Amino acid sequence: MLLTLCVSSLRSLINDPDEPLPLHEVPAFARDSLGLNGLSLSTDLLKGAHRTDLEALRDRADKVACSCLLLEEIEPLPFAAADPVRAQTAIDRAQRVLRAAQILGCNSAAVRIEPADDPLASDRAVERLRKTVDFAERLEVNLLLAPHPGLTQQAEQVTDLLKRIGGFRIGTLPDFAAAAEASDPVVYLRRLTPYASVVIASTIAFDAPEALPDDESLQVEDLLADPVPVHTAYELAPMVEAVISVGFDITLSINYRGQGDPVLGILASRTALEAAIENAHERE
Numbered sequence: 001m002l003l004t005l006c007v008s009s010l011r012s013l014i015n016d017p018d019e020p021l022p023l024h025e026v027p028a029f030a031r032d033s034l035g036l037n038g039l040s041l042s043t044d045l046l047k048g049a050h051r052t053d054l055e056a057l058r059d060r061a062d063k064v065a066c067s068c069l070l071l072e073e074i075e076p077l078p079f080a081a082a083d084p085v086r087a088q089t090a091i092d093r094a095q096r097v098l099r100a101a102q103i104l105g106c107n108s109a110a111v112r113i114e115p116a117d118d119p120l121a122s123d124r125a126v127e128r129l130r131k132t133v134d135f136a137e138r139l140e141v142n143l144l145l146a147p148h149p150g151l152t153q154q155a156e157q158v159t160d161l162l163k164r165i166g167g168f169r170i171g172t173l174p175d176f177a178a179a180a181e182a183s184d185p186v187v188y189l190r191r192l193t194p195y196a197s198v199v200i201a202s203t204i205a206f207d208a209p210e211a212l213p214d215d216e217s218l219q220v221e222d223l224l225a226d227p228v229p230v231h232t233a234y235e236l237a238p239m240v241e242a243v244i245s246v247g248f249d250i251t252l253s254i255n256y257r258g259q260g261d262p263v264l265g266i267l268a269s270r271t272a273l274e275a276a277i278e279n280a281h282e283r284e
Helices: 007-014 023-032 051-063 084-104 121-139 155-165 176-181 185-195 220-224 237-245 262-283
Strands: 002-006 039-042 068-072 108-111 142-145 170-172 199-203 251-256
Touching (some): 002 262, 007 023, 007 039, 007 262, 023 051, 068 084, 068 251, 084 108, 084 121, 121 142, 121 155, 121 170, 170 185, 176 199, 185 237, 237 262, 251 262
Parallel strands (some): 002 039, 039 068, 068 108, 108 142, 199 251
16 A cells, blocks of 8 residues: 655645745655655645646656655536536636646546535536546546535445446545545445545544553563554544455555644654554454
8 A cells, every 4th residue: 555645734834934845845855754655736735836847846756756646626616507607617627637637747636526506416517527537538647526515425426426427537536534524434435445546544633652551461562563643533444444445555645634743743644554554454
């Protein structure tokens, strides 16, 4: 399982008014300081960037073996809008995101669908997304549907959309945070992960691990093992197991959304996820 970085986790460092972390230095930072092997980018971090900037970032990332894998559009797009002019803005924006993803060397781009309170909203979204998938096919980039309130809030809604849209370039972008809000997080991930090329491993807060008890039965391995941080917002282990149980063994992208030093949060996330992955494989 490849562990990668959602660059948005480092937003506070990138936007630091005193000593900002330049975006072109993020690939080396992720590889050398965080021990992660790829990048998931969001479009807000690329505001004002030109094609040459994207190409330079791609080349820097490839050079340090920390390639750009995903470009995610943060703002929901009005694919389901009744107004055809607004709907066309969604198609146009999605195509620009797909083109940027291709330039960055990403194999996937993700979009969100703006909620629409209309019985015909799903039909309209399917029609517009088919056009977008056709464009993605020409670029050889996958189009992923990210979770968002409305048409893609429930796993069943997402899989229904995928079946209706059709094609090999449409998929999902499961997110641990979205799964945690579902009635059954494990079922949610098992339904969506088979269609995913990336799973977002969102984390929020950690407690320091408990000290080992003074127990004579402890083995040497227990004493030498690094303590595993405990994620307090929701359990990570069942989510990792759910992802692995459906045969997913590609990319988990760490998205630390908590307070405090993002580097410490990302490193805690990596340690906790690595432990969960190892334990899940041992139980197979």
